Amino acid sequence: MSGKWAKNLFLIKQLDDDQMQAIPYPRLELHIHVLYKTVEAGVILGSLIGPAIALIRKRPMGATVFNSVRNGALIGAVAGPLMTEGAIRNQPYERIYDRSYRLRYNRDQVRVDRAVSYGAVVGAATTTFLGQGILPGLLIGIGASCVAGGIYNAKFNKQPKQKAPHALKKEESKKEESGDAQTKTE
Numbered sequence: 001m002s003g004k005w006a007k008n009l010f011l012i013k014q015l016d017d018d019q020m021q022a023i024p025y026p027r028l029e030l031h032i033h034v035l036y037k038t039v040e041a042g043v044i045l046g047s048l049i050g051p052a053i054a055l056i057r058k059r060p061m062g063a064t065v066f067n068s069v070r071n072g073a074l075i076g077a078v079a080g081p082l083m084t085e086g087a088i089r090n091q092p093y094e095r096i097y098d099r100s101y102r103l104r105y106n107r108d109q110v111r112v113d114r115a116v117s118y119g120a121v122v123g124a125a126t127t128t129f130l131g132q133g134i135l136p137g138l139l140i141g142i143g144a145s146c147v148a149g150g151i152y153n154a155k156f157n158k159q160p161k162q163k164a165p166h167a168l169k170k171e172e173s174k175k176e177e178s179g180d181a182q183t184k185t186e
Contacts (some may be wrong), residue, residue: 119145
């Protein structure tokens with residue numbers, strides 16, 4: 001992982017374009033991004049499905065919701081790398097790099113990932129301090145900060161969307177795909 005990736009994710013300061021282009025491991029950055037998103041989705045879905053399971057099966061609400069959220073996070077953690085590899089398996093390096101580069105410029109995505117990172121740490125530290133273990137706070141922190149970040153992006157973020165200045169254009173991307181298809185058929 002590069003220090004520029006970590007600065008972009010964890011620090012609020014915007015990097016210049018030269019720093020944003022310094023992506024030594026674009027495949028790994030893409031994997032981490034998708035891992036964040038699938039774990040976030042698993043936690044949110046688990047928190048929505050858990051209460052329904054508890055009510056239908058007449059089980060204790062707290063334990064059932066916790067198990068559902070935990071299982072959602074685990075499924076997301078396993079599914080993320082598999083989904084990423086499935087999507088980029090035969091893609092040229094330039095496409096993978098371009099996707100990682102554009103993700104660095106997606107301030108809404110970066111903001112939610114930053115909130116989830118900090119929320120997970122604060123949640124885990126809080127429940128550990130309270131003697132409840134790391135996992136409950138970690139999951140609560142992920143879920144709450146993911147929702148809070150999404151609400152902030154939707155309702156309060158008034159900054160215009162910033163596009164990656166050196167991203168591949170759709171026409172270039174299509175030419176690469178058709179060129180790859182022609183090379184494969186020859």
